[in-house]
Amino acid sequence: MxxxxxxxxxxxxxxxxxxxxxxxxxxxxxxxxxxxxxxxxxxxxxxxxxxxxxxxxxxxxxxxxxxxxxxxxxxxxxxxxxxxxxxxxxxxxxxxxxxxxxxxxxxxxxxxxxxxxxxxxxxxxxxxxxxxxxxxxxxxxxxxxxxxxxxxxGRRALLELTVDTGARQVRCFALADSGNRLREPFSGAPVIVACRSLFPDMETPRVIPYQTVGGEGMLTAFRPHRVTVHSGKRRGTVGEVYVALSEHIQNEDYQAVVDPKIFSWE
CATH class of the missing domain: 1.10.274 (Enzyme I; Chain A, domain 2)
Structure with a gap:
């Protein structure tokens, strides 16, 4: 036995x-x-x-x-x-x-x-x-x-994104989309578009205009304390960046859209 x-x-x-x-x-x-x-x-x-x-x-x-x-x-x-x-x-x-x-x-x-x-x-x-x-x-x-x-x-590349708001850290998956050319109009800083439900109580003092094939609109945004991204063993950081909140990201695989070129990879 x-x-x-x-x-x-x-x-x-x-x-x-x-x-x-x-x-x-x-x-x-x-x-x-x-x-x-x-x-x-x-x-x-x-x-x-x-x-x-x-x-x-x-x-x-x-x-x-x-x-x-x-x-x-x-x-x-x-x-x-x-x-x-x-x-x-x-x-x-x-x-x-x-x-x-x-x-x-x-x-x-x-x-x-x-x-x-x-x-x-x-x-x-x-x-x-x-x-x-x-x-x-x-x-x-x-x-x-x-x-x-x-x-x-043939899956699209997804990145592990960590947004530090100063009060808490939010982790999610982000779609790597080099076509995301959104910029904050005054500073020219890049913009990450994220699902609004990730930051339900976040104040968004900035307004980001956008234009797509379907029309134009405005997104409200905030400036996070820090944003980092991971892709496998690689780690990326970015300097000044804004996070715009959208109601239209309704995908089960990712909760944000980001241009991977804005990050400095280690």
Whole structure:
């Protein structure tokens, strides 16, 4: 009979859940908030204690897995909208079942003594160094697959944007659009267009005129304390910039539009 160490069980499933949440965030282009992801991963680790329970019927395991997934996705990414939440949920469940299916397949094929699969929970009785190397290898492989998928799908470039208003920091995804030539009329500073719901209580003393194929209009804007952007391992900063708020950005993948050329990349 395999001896199960609870501390190893919790640590292994914490990192497995965190990996699945990171993949879900990458696939659905959701901001990765470390605290929320870690809280969700801890909840996932706590659920792994179901491995210590007597063997449960398959339908109970499936329903409990879905119920826990509902909570984990909500904890990691919030609700936002029904469409966004369901997309995150489906991606997380798909990644979960693929990973579990792979592990169960290996377990059924080779019957390794150091792997225990029960009630959809997984336990690896392996040295810490081996677990770390396997986790890193799995993460790198997942990122490579994701990059190939994004290249094949021809997705538009999205950047991780952080706007520091001085009172708080707002993180979101921004569409990299070199056609965004908006400028603040007095200073000539570049303008980032963001969804108004990101800054519900922000005072916007500046007015930015704009012109599109569909007509002309005005956007109200404010000058943030600092704006930074991340694209993979690259980090970009910008000097004077304004953030204009719009009601017309209604996309599940991004909440702002920015010209990537305005940033100085490190």
């Amino acid at each position: 395999q001896v199960v160490y609870v501390d190893v069980l919790l640590v292994v499933n914490f990192f497995m859940t965190l990996l699945l949440l990171l993949l879900t965030a990458a696939l659905t282009k959701q901001p990765r908030r470390t605290v929320r992801l870690c809280i969700a991963a801890m909840l996932g680790a706590a659920y792994s204690l179901i491995l210590l329970a007597p063997k449960l019927p398959t339908w109970v395991v499936v329903l409990s897995k879905i119920a826990v997934a509902l909570v984990l996705v909500l904890a990691a990414f919030g609700f936002g909208s029904v469409k966004k939440y369901l997309r995150c949920l489906l991606c997380f469940l798909a990644a979960n079942f693929v990973l579990l299916g792979f592990i169960v397949g290996v377990w059924l094929l080779f019957r390794p003594r150091r792997i225990v699969v029960k009630n959809s929970a997984v336990y690896f009785d392996l040295p810490a160094r081996t677990l770390l190397l396997l986790a890193l290898a799995a993460y790198v492989l997942a990122l490579l697959i994701l990059r190939l998928y994004e290249k094949h799908a």
